[in-house]
Amino acid sequence: MSVYILWFMIYSFGGWLWELVFNRVVNKIWRFHGYLTLPLLPIYGFSALGILVLAQPYIHNPVALFLAAALIVSLIEYSTSLVLEKVFRLKLWDYSDWPMNIKGRISIFSTLGFGFMGLALVYVLQPMVGQLTGLLPGLAAAIIAYGLLAIFILDYISSTASITRLRLDKKKIVGPINELQYKAGTSIAKLKRSRRKLRKAFDGWYNFNIRRLRKAYPRAITLSFKKRK
Secondary structure, eight states, X not given: OHHHHHHHHHHHHHHHHHHXXXXXXXXXXXXXXXXXXXXXXHHHHHHHHHHHHHTGGGTTOHHHHHHHHHHHHHHHHHHHHHHHXXXXXXXXXXXXXXXXXXXXXXXXXXXXXXXHHHHHIIIIIHHHHHHHHHTSOHHHHHHHHHHHHHHHHHHHHHHHHHHHHHTTOHHHHHSOHHHHHHHHHHHHHTSXXXXXXXXXXXXXXXXXXXXXXXXXXXXXXXXXXXXXX
């Protein structure tokens, strides 16, 4: 389990680094993608583990491995997008303007890209990553892995709390930061003196997360909640 956690963290960081470089090269900007404050993109970590675990029977057949990796990652990306839309009413990526897409959540070109990345993962990256993590003694691997996991969980809770408080208000995501700061300051002023310092600290962290999400996903859109009958 420690090794799987380490692999998850390594590939989550690798995915974050990949998108950072990709945006710099293609879009000529530095954009720090990610739901979390940490430089991690969990979707890459889960996708890598999914391929390494589920695609093992096809490891000696590149064509079958390509198809399996494309299918596994596409399912993960589609389900992640679906959960974000249904639970948080948030759409962080959109393939609607790409050919052969399914509700803007996945497309044929991203699926093919996942297949090639799966080949690179199994035949190039994983042998090096596996050898690297294999150098760690069992106790050291467990301490590092579960320490990173604890930090990851705290970051996830913090980011989710910010999103929940924001209630996915599109105007707040794409609007001026000054408006967010003013509203946060107004709410702080209404609190009792005994809770002011705690509230101020929370609002500071909240505003930081909102600014980070605005920069990470400048094209993010929100969906309105349906009224129950």
